[in-house]
Amino acid sequence: MIAPQVLNEWYPVAMASQIRAGQRRLTQLLGDPITVEVQDCAIVVTGQGGALRVTEAFGHVWACPGTPAHPLFPIPEALETGRRLVDVGVVRVKCSPLRAVENFLDIAHFPFVHTDVLGAEPHTEVNRYEVNIRADSDEVWATKVTFYQPQAAKSAEGGIVTQYMYRVPAPTAAVLYKTCPARPDAWDVIGIFVQPLSEELCDVWPWMALYDDTTPQAELIAFQQMIFLQDRSILENQIPRLLPLDPGMEVPTQADLTSIAYRRWLKKRGLTYGAQMVAA
Amino acid sequence: MTPRWTATGLSQDLPKAVAMAGHWQGQDLAVWRSATGRLQAWNDRCPHRGMRLSHGFVRGETLACIYHGWVYGAEGGCKHIPAHPALTPPATIRVAVFACVEQDGVIWVAPADTLGAPTALRGLQPLRSISLTCDVAAVLLVEPALSGEDTLRGLVQIAGQACEVCLLVQHGASGLTLHALCAVGADRIAASRWLEDLRRRAERKGTA
Numbered sequence: 001m002i003a004p005q006v007l008n009e010w011y012p013v014a015m016a017s018q019i020r021a022g023q024r025r026l027t028q029l030l031g032d033p034i035t036v037e038v039q040d041c042a043i044v045v046t047g048q049g050g051a052l053r054v055t056e057a058f059g060h061v062w063a064c065p066g067t068p069a070h071p072l073f074p075i076p077e078a079l080e081t082g083r084r085l086v087d088v089g090v091v092r093v094k095c096s097p098l099r100a101v102e103n104f105l106d107i108a109h110f111p112f113v114h115t116d117v118l119g120a121e122p123h124t125e126v127n128r129y130e131v132n133i134r135a136d137s138d139e140v141w142a143t144k145v146t147f148y149q150p151q152a153a154k155s156a157e158g159g160i161v162t163q164y165m166y167r168v169p170a171p172t173a174a175v176l177y178k179t180c181p182a183r184p185d186a187w188d189v190i191g192i193f194v195q196p197l198s199e200e201l202c203d204v205w206p207w208m209a210l211y212d213d214t215t216p217q218a219e220l221i222a223f224q225q226m227i228f229l230q231d232r233s234i235l236e237n238q239i240p241r242l243l244p245l246d247p248g249m250e251v252p253t254q255a256d257l258t259s260i261a262y263r264r265w266l267k268k269r270g271l272t273y274g275a276q277m278v279a280a
Numbered sequence: 281m282t283p284r285w286t287a288t289g290l291s292q293d294l295p296k297a298v299a300m301a302g303h304w305q306g307q308d309l310a311v312w313r314s315a316t317g318r319l320q321a322w323n324d325r326c327p328h329r330g331m332r333l334s335h336g337f338v339r340g341e342t343l344a345c346i347y348h349g350w351v352y353g354a355e356g357g358c359k360h361i362p363a364h365p366a367l368t369p370p371a372t373i374r375v376a377v378f379a380c381v382e383q384d385g386v387i388w389v390a391p392a393d394t395l396g397a398p399t400a401l402r403g404l405q406p407l408r409s410i411s412l413t414c415d416v417a418a419v420l421l422v423e424p425a426l427s428g429e430d431t432l433r434g435l436v437q438i439a440g441q442a443c444e445v446c447l448l449v450q451h452g453a454s455g456l457t458l459h460a461l462c463a464v465g466a467d468r469i470a471a472s473r474w475l476e477d478l479r480r481r482a483e484r485k486g487t488a
Contacts (some may be wrong), residue, residue, distance in 0.1 A: 108363040112349045124349060124362035234347050238330040239308070251327045251373055255348075255363035 007066030012193035073169035321380035418486030
């Protein structure tokens, strides 16, 4: 039995351009089979109990299997002129959808998992940063995050200290803002939209809104896919597969403040699909 | 159940400064050899975020987790957290340690408080490890010269000659691993082919 608060959230289920191009996607959401397709010029998501509520945003199709508790979160930067919106595609990962989101919020792994790209020894220190739950939007936010990166983006030349902000606007979606190598006054925006196929299997849809007019699309996508494939080697080898919400199970440190806040936020809201409540 | 030694690999397959996955009766282990050759077997789970330590990397006398680089030293204690280089990790951050010994070219593991040593295997040399998708009964069925439960022994025909073999059984999640030894002086290539043929015949006969 899946809790109503889980069913009443929005989840990504497809890349909109692929469905609009005539593809019919037979997939799964929260363990149930669904179909995503175009019917009479509209994108329709059909589950076992009939049509699901659907919305289209940030290049992706989002569905709510229950009664939406709220509209889908906004990403205002998606509407800014001059940004390139990049749908990266899909990476299937044999892990809890919540573990995929948590990993996206983590910077301390950069030197070890994305070695010489997003991080490199001896630059491993994670400085203190700020985390809070924003009262107006009920989102987890981490700000004032800084980290030394050898190649922060496809457009970066040489190492820089990158500034980050992280945001969790939905249980299986996260958005980061990071220093834009081409425009020091602006942020690059990267999201991951995680489709929970089951509690231990997910499709991850990375998405970007960048100021980068020069890098070919294929290279931008290849760069992000390389990063996510490196993450996959971690995510498929964490024990237990479900994200532990019992604080006694794993040992966090100050560098894990975002992860701690995310876990508490999930627990408080009862968003426990893909989570483990008891120590094991 | 009485704690007992289980073969989890052959010494020849674990060089210095390498970590590999091992098992003790369904418990996943990280088995690793330090730069100076010291062998250890630990719970295959980093206390920080649950990553398998068998994916980690060995530096000197320590094993580091591949996820965030947490460094663990002798007896499983956390020595260093790279995200907080100035911090001395609390002694409570510790990986559970198993008993691990090397004998006759075989790596044996058991719970930490296990007394005594594994059975000695005299006159035998390590051959290779092989995974099968069938059960022990199927192996005994296709090779009646073998007998035993966790240690299959017997005199089998290899390239037309009688040869003593010993297969140490390790049960895993997806089947069986056999750590094979054969008589000192035997033709190891022929013995290896015999072992592969045994696998083919056993897997055809029965599934796990």
